Amino acid sequence: MKNQVTVALASFGMSGKVFHGPLLKVNHNFRVKLVLERSKTLSKELFPDATIVKTYDDILTDNEVELVVVNTPDKYHYTMVKQALEAEKHVVVEKPATLRSAELQELIELAKAKGLAFTVFQNRRWDGDFRTVQKVIEEARFGRLIEFESHYDRYRTEITPGTWKEEGDEYGGVLYNLGSHMVDQAYVLFGKPQTVTAHLKTVRKGGEVADYYDIRLDYDGFSALLKCSYLVMDPGPRYIINGEYGTFKKWGIDGQEDLLKAGNLPENDDWGKEDVDWWGTLVYTENDEHVEELVETIPGDYRIFYDKLYEAIRNDKALPVDPAEALEVLKILEACLLSNKERRTVIL
Known part of the structure; x- marks a missing residue:
């Protein structure tokens, strides 16, 4: 196809196999040329014509590659994104973009100086439940907003040894993983909060990192509560929005991830539709x-992310996720760490 963007995937673990791979597969504006797999050949099922490479340098030195998808463990994001930008490549990086806001600020300035597209894969902006919440809040039939509450609860008693998400320092665990999504959604809805109060805990036996958080973001006249726990067997509503004259509740969670994990490609008109039993x-x-x-x-519809990215690269349209927004989200996550460490409310 004419004017395709040539892509390299920097890894093909869960993120590459479940999210980026399928989304790029069905979007004919992109061509995946290279996939970095050091010991396996899993990407051949989706991309039989792509070349599997063994080193990141193979991607950086390929002059045909225009876009690099950095979907490696969080601790490698800063270095790999910087290398790709210095090699004159556009970049998509998984959330969190970096572990520290100063690092992300540096990358934003580098991308701007080189005139390159640099964006963060915050796919849950295109969850069906969140898109619905946006509409409900905009219509505000419940009147003045009093409290917004969001949950991302799971029930996982086991701890998988050797998994990078289950080990590490304060940047490991659910805050920078699932919390990156939830804080991003709150930021999209309400912008920068006035104060941040956060409590982090390890609730599973033998756990090394936080697998629970309770975050309170206070705004002028209302609060946003973001909660996550790995020990919730019977979850309540995913979203609860209380207004002066009413309440909205939404159970369940967007089904796209489960469909993608089952091997379904997002290529039909019914993609992302939810059964009436789960409506709010x-x-x-x-x-x-x-x-x-x-x-x-x-x-x-996660497909919207790459649709928007193509327009940004080829037609100078807005990025699907402005990295300046990702920077504000990262600063809120840092405030959560500080609040928990010092047991106080942090003023932004």
């Missing part, structure tokens, strides 16, 4: 009348 409920008063209604879930 909105209860409010209007003209002294009590109103209860189902709120149809807007279909989730």
Whole structure:
């Protein structure tokens, strides 16, 4: 196809196999030329014509490669993104973009100086439940917003040994993993909070990193509560939004990840649609009348990320995720660490 963007994947673990690989496979504006796999050949199933390389230098020195997807463990993001930008490549990096905000600031300035597209894969901006929440908040039929509550709970008693997400320092664990998504969603909805209060814990026996957080972001007149735990067998609502005159609740979680893990490609018109049984409920008063209604879930669609990225690279349109927004999210995560460490509320 004419004017395709030539891509290299910097790894083919869970992120490459489940997210980036399938999304690039169905988007004919991109061509995956190289995949870095040091010991396996798993990418051949999706990309039989791509070349498997053994070193990152093989990607950096290929003059045909325009876009590098850095989807390696978090601790490698800063160095690998910097190398790709210095090699004149556009870059997509998995969240969190870096572990420290100063590092991300440096990368943003480097990309700007070189005129390169640099963006962060915050795919959960295109979850169906979150897209629906955005619409519900914009319509504000529940009146003045009082409290927003979001949960990302799991039930995982086991700890997989040797997994980088289960070991490390304060940057390991759920805060920089799932918390990156939840703080990003709050930032998209409400912007920068006035204060941050966070509690982190390890709730599983034998755990080495935080697998629980309770984050409170305070704004002018309302609060956003973000919660995650790996020991929730029977989860409650995913989202609860309380307004002056009503409440919205949404159970369940966007189904795209499970579909992708099962090997489905996002290529049909029904992609991301949710069964009516999982639609949210909105209860409010209007003209002294009590109103209860189902709120149809807007279909989730991770494909939008790469659609927008193509337009950014080829037609100078807006990036799917502005790295300046990712920088603010990272500063909030850093405030969470500080709040937990010093047992206090941090003023931003």
